[in-house]
Amino acid sequence: MPQENGLLEMEGSVENIVYHNDSNQYTVLEVDCGEELITVVGTFPYVSVGERLHLYGTWTSHATFGQQFRAQAFERSRPADTAAMLKYLSSGAVKGIGGALAGRIIEAFGDESIKVIEEDPARLATVKGITLKKAKEISEEMQRVNGIRDLMAFLGSFGVRPEDTVKVWKVYGQDSVACIQEDPYRLCSDKIGISFAVADQLAESLEYDRDNKERVKAGVLYVLRHNLNNGHTCLPADKLCAAAAKLLGVPPESAQEALLELCQTFEAVNENFNGRDFVFLPKQHRSEVYCADRIHMMLRYPPESITGIDREIAEIERTKGIEYAELQKDAIRAALEKGLLILTGGPGTGKTTTLNAIIRILMEKGETVFLAAPTGRAAKRMSELTGVEAKTIHRMLQVDWDDNDDPVFQINERNPLECDAVVIDELSMVDAYVFESVLRALPIGCRLILVGDSDQLPSVGPGNVIGDLIASKVFPTVQLKEIFRQSMESLIVMNAHKIVEGEMPELSVRSNDFFFMPREDVRSVSETVQSLVVTRLPKSYGYSPVTDIQVLCPGRKGELGTVELNRKLREQINPPAKNKPQVTVNGTVFREGDKVMQIKNDYNLPWSREDGTVGEGVYNGDMGIIIDVDKDAGCLRVEIDDKEVLYDFEHAAAELELAYAVTVHKSQGNEFTAVVMPMFPGAPQLSYRNLLYTGITRAKKLLILVGKRSVVADMVANDKKTRRFSGLQHFLLEKPEEDGPEQNEEAEA
DNA sequence: GTTAGTTG
Numbered sequence: 001m002p003q004e005n006g007l008l009e010m011e012g013s014v015e016n017i018v019y020h021n022d023s024n025q026y027t028v029l030e031v032d033c034g035e036e037l038i039t040v041v042g043t044f045p046y047v048s049v050g051e052r053l054h055l056y057g058t059w060t061s062h063a064t065f066g067q068q069f070r071a072q073a074f075e076r077s078r079p080a081d082t083a084a085m086l087k088y089l090s091s092g093a094v095k096g097i098g099g100a101l102a103g104r105i106i107e108a109f110g111d112e113s114i115k116v117i118e119e120d121p122a123r124l125a126t127v128k129g130i131t132l133k134k135a136k137e138i139s140e141e142m143q144r145v146n147g148i149r150d151l152m153a154f155l156g157s158f159g160v161r162p163e164d165t166v167k168v169w170k171v172y173g174q175d176s177v178a179c180i181q182e183d184p185y186r187l188c189s190d191k192i193g194i195s196f197a198v199a200d201q202l203a204e205s206l207e208y209d210r211d212n213k214e215r216v217k218a219g220v221l222y223v224l225r226h227n228l229n230n231g232h233t234c235l236p237a238d239k240l241c242a243a244a245a246k247l248l249g250v251p252p253e254s255a256q257e258a259l260l261e262l263c264q265t266f267e268a269v270n271e272n273f274n275g276r277d278f279v280f281l282p283k284q285h286r287s288e289v290y291c292a293d294r295i296h297m298m299l300r301y302p303p304e305s306i307t308g309i310d311r312e313i314a315e316i317e318r319t320k321g322i323e324y325a326e327l328q329k330d331a332i333r334a335a336l337e338k339g340l341l342i343l344t345g346g347p348g349t350g351k352t353t354t355l356n357a358i359i360r361i362l363m364e365k366g367e368t369v370f371l372a373a374p375t376g377r378a379a380k381r382m383s384e385l386t387g388v389e390a391k392t393i394h395r396m397l398q399v400d401w402d403d404n405d406d407p408v409f410q411i412n413e414r415n416p417l418e419c420d421a422v423v424i425d426e427l428s429m430v431d432a433y434v435f436e437s438v439l440r441a442l443p444i445g446c447r448l449i450l451v452g453d454s455d456q457l458p459s460v461g462p463g464n465v466i467g468d469l470i471a472s473k474v475f476p477t478v479q480l481k482e483i484f485r486q487s488m489e490s491l492i493v494m495n496a497h498k499i500v501e502g503e504m505p506e507l508s509v510r511s512n513d514f515f516f517m518p519r520e521d522v523r524s525v526s527e528t529v530q531s532l533v534v535t536r537l538p539k540s541y542g543y544s545p546v547t548d549i550q551v552l553c554p555g556r557k558g559e560l561g562t563v564e565l566n567r568k569l570r571e572q573i574n575p576p577a578k579n580k581p582q583v584t585v586n587g588t589v590f591r592e593g594d595k596v597m598q599i600k601n602d603y604n605l606p607w608s609r610e611d612g613t614v615g616e617g618v619y620n621g622d623m624g625i626i627i628d629v630d631k632d633a634g635c636l637r638v639e640i641d642d643k644e645v646l647y648d649f650e651h652a653a654a655e656l657e658l659a660y661a662v663t664v665h666k667s668q669g670n671e672f673t674a675v676v677m678p679m680f681p682g683a684p685q686l687s688y689r690n691l692l693y694t695g696i697t698r699a700k701k702l703l704i705l706v707g708k709r710s711v712v713a714d715m716v717a718n719d720k721k722t723r724r725f726s727g728l729q730h731f732l733l734e735k736p737e738e739d740g741p742e743q744n745e746e747a748e749a
Numbered sequence: 750g751t752t753a754g755t756t757g
Contacts, residue, residue: 375754394755407755429754460753555751601756620754665753683751691752 010038010055010069014047025166031055031069042071043162045148045169048093050084051076061586073156076149082111089113094145096138101129118142143174151176158202160187160194167192170403181206185218188225190283191404196222196247211250216258219248221267224281228462232725233284233432237270237277273730280727284462287436291465292731294439295475303339303420303447312361328354331478336361338476339447342427342469345480346453346496347671347697352385354480355451359386359423362447367420372396372438374429374459376601376619377669382425392601393424393434397441409437416443426669427452432463432728450475455500457668457694458721468728475732490514492696492703499693499716507709515704516712522559525678525707529565532676532704533660534572541702543674545573546595546625550672551661552695554686560678562661569660570594581629583636585653590636592629597659597666598622598640605651607643618645621669623659664695675699679707679715687714688721 012033019028027044030037031053040055047053057071079088089102094117097105108127109116116123117139125135148169154177155165164187171191172179179186184203187194196218208215223244227235235243241255248255259279262268269285271278280288313332317323324332328350335341335358345351362369371390373379382390396417398410411417422442424430427450430438442448454466469475491514495505507516519525529551537543551569556562574593576582582591590596598618608614624640636647638656647656664677677695681687692715696703705712 392755399756401756431754434755457753460755557751603756663752668753685751 008056008058008069010040010057011053012038012055013052014049017047017049020044020047025163038069039065039067040069040071042074043166044071044074045152045162045166047076048088049091050079050087051093052079052084073162075153075156079114082106082113085111085113094138095141096134101127104128114142118146147174147176155180155202158205159198164192164194167404183214184208185214188218188222193404210248211254213258213261216244216248216250216254217262217267219250220244220255220258220262221281223247224268224279227725228281228284230724231458231462231464231721233288233462233464234271234278234280234725234727236725237279240279271727271730273727278725278727284432285727287432288463288727289731291432291436291439291728292734294442295732298340298448299474301445303445305339306336306361306365309333309336309361312364313357316357316360322353324354324357325350325480327478327480328357331480332357332361334476334478335447335449339421340449340476342450342452342466342475342477343480344452344454344466344470344477346455346500348493349480351451351453351480355423355425355449356386358449359388362421363388367447368418369421369423370396370417370419371423371425373425374434375426375621375669377621378426378429380617380619381669390425393430393438397437407437409441411441412437413440417441417446418443419446421447421449423449423451425451426456427466428454428456429459429668430465431459431461432465432726433461434459435463435465454722455690455693457665457690458724462724462726463728464722464724464726465728467722467724468726468732472729472732492699496693496697499689499696502689502716502719504713504716505696507705507712513699513702515702516709517704517706518709519707522680525680526559526565526568528706529560529676529678530568530572532706533569537674537676537702541674543702545569545660546593548673550667550670550675550698552664552667552675552677552698553661554664554691554695555683556663558682560680560682562663565661565678566658570658573660581631583629583631583649585649588653590626590629590649590652590656592626594626595659596624596626596638596656597662598624598655599657599666600655602651602655605645605647607640607645609642609644615643618655621666623670664691664698667698668694670698671700672698673700674702674704676704676706679705679711681708681711681714687711688718689716690719690722692716 010033012031014029015032015037016030018030025043025045027042027047029040029047031040054075055069055071056073057069060068060070062068079085086102086106089097089105090099104127105113121135121139124130124139125132151169152162152165168176184199184206187199188196203215220240223240224235241252241259244255245252259268263270266282269280269282313324313329331341331343331354343351343354359369371382371386371388372393373382373390374393376392379390379392394407400408400410402408424438452466454470470477491506491511495514498505517528519528533545533549533551537549538545543549551565553560553562553565574591576591580592582589599620601620603617605618606614606616618640622640624638626636627639628637634649636652638645638647675698
């Protein structure tokens with residue numbers, strides 16, 4: 001490796017195309033570099049044998065295929081001499097030309113051959129065996145091949161990656177270069193999605209004007225798109241224009257003007273909520289409007305009401321030996337009578353037992369009930385707690401992925417779910433698009449029961465679904481408050497409540513479950529966290545550093561991130577030893593005794609239990625311990641709960657991570673006996689209330705915060721993450737269009 | 750400038 005982050009350069013000619021995927025242009029090549037034959041992988045549209053490539057990339061090692069050169073960029077030259085041309089044309093690179101024909105063409109036109117094929121089909125047709133029609137076809141194909149090549153050269157020089165160039169070609173084809181030169185900001189469109197900065201740089205080199213309308217419009221759209229990443233489905237017009245003006249270096253009035261034009265061409269949508277203008281991208285607007293309309297329709301034509309269920313509730317209380325609180329009974333009644341319900345509440349408020357009663361009564365009434373959750377692990381947990389099979393929402397709706405890797409659901413309004421009721425758990429993780437997809441998949445008259453805790457981490461994708469639904473007060477909602485699982489004397493529970501209310505948690509009171517250890521600098525925070533886990537807690541409480549204690553961090557990076565803490569904790573908790581086998585796969589060390597987390601859903605991985613039962617499936621967020629590293633067999637044995645799972649090394653590297661310390665995000669859905677959290681200024685966008693709350697509520701018996709009081713205060717004060725700009729609440733509060741739903745039904749018939 | 754979900 002010559003320098004860090006630096007790309008290596010290679011040059012050679014393509015010997016063989018080992019694999020080529022036509023939909024994404026992923027290609028595996030054998031390239032002759034003079035002294036040796038190397039394997040090259042990367043995105044290569046229209047690569048052909050005989051071509052000379054200049055490659056930029058890095059060496060990687062693949063578990064089965066060994067050393068590979070991963071090309072991140074490349075340049076290629078057209079074959080220059082007749083020998084290279086013959087090799088190139090014979091390779092089948094140009095459809096319609098085979099080996100024999102290639103020979104005759106070269107014979108006829110020499111080193112002008114390629115030029116003739118591309119530009120002069122009439123002359124090409126003079127070669128024996130080529131009709132004029134065929135010559136034209138060949139010529140077109142040649143133009144295509146050369147066109148994308150020229151495009152790659154053109155865009156590549158501005159740092160556009162080959163895979164993005166392919167997208168440009170898909171949209172503009174032959175006219176790509178001209179279209180991009182005309183308006184470089186077309187690169188920022190939805191379908192292509194190259195960053196504004198790259199397009200702007202390209203525009204600058206084309207001497208585009210700073211105040212150019214297209215540039216300003218692109219800047220405005222960019223700000224909207226960029227803010228999807230921050231969870232906003234829309235932005236107040238004034239904020240949007242100010243941000244765009246700053247980005248572009250133009251006066252806000254120019255941005256406003258551009259925005260007006262965008263709204264006229266429906267590239268953006270303006271809505272006025274309570275006297276303030278909000279701007280949406282069309283897709284987000286459609287999505288939230290659809291959700292509100294569909295909910296209005298469900299409220300107007302509600303599912304069939306099931307009444308008189310007090311007897312059933314009493315029966316469940318008797319057989320299960322539980323007693324429901326009034327609020328829980330309210331929830332059960334609402335779900336069955338109205339058919340629509342949001343059930344919210346923090347951990348331990350009894351959501352699950354309430355849900356169980358609802359599901360049980362529905363099934364007793366002969367209804368088909370589908371259960372789903374946004375993550376694999378939440379779905380698995382839901383199955384375990386209810387005894388009914390639950391799937392991820394994506395699986396329930398039979399997801400497919402399009403060319404841009406965006407989800408497309410097979411189950412939708414034309415092909416709805418076949419059931420009477422749908423229950424979605426962990427609604428806080430559901431974003432606007434997934435929620436829209438669920439609504440589209442519901443058959444007419446289907447019940448919809450939504451369960452979640454709005455104080456947990458917000459969804460990854462844009463939207464504030466659970467918050468908007470509750471705040472609108474349109475959707476029947478029951479908020480469970482009473483604490484069942486933990487006693488009210490617990491400071492963990494009390495402080496969690498305070499944090500939700502935006503109050504500073506009690507840090508100085510002596511309690512037996514919640515501690516704050518003030519530390520002023522990074523090093524002492526890190527060292528305290530380590531000593532707590534490695535020696536102090538095991539000593540005073542008898543807790544195991546592997547199975548009982550969990551370190552939770554806001555982020556992965558830095559001295560107090562999971563990566564660094566994992567490294568330090570592992571070397572103390574589970575140091576290397578002679579009798580302890582370990583293996584290094586792609587740079588990561590797996591050692592017997594290590595605590596690991598599964599980071600992908602893998603539905604087919606088999607497991608077995610000690611009692612002989614077997615099954616398959618491990619889920620993102622599952623945690624376990626490596627109990628054996630078998631180098632001869634090339635596999636790891638991992639104990640996850642009461643199951644034993646076998647990973648081959650390749651699988652392990654792709655799906656397992658060290659888990660002495662994990663991010664709060666990854667800990668969602670898990671609970672631990674003891675939790676230790678570093679509290680130190682880091683990325684400000686990870687310093688917010690719900691993250692602190694989620695981390696703290698993972699602890700069952702003991703919670704220790706280590707670090708700065710001011711950081712705790714900042715996190716409590718910062719509820720920005722939950723205050724997302726979105727339209728669902730407003731659309732729900734608008735009066736539904738009188739004949740909206742009927743029109744939809746007619747259109748479908 | 751950070752985190753993170755969904756599939757075969």
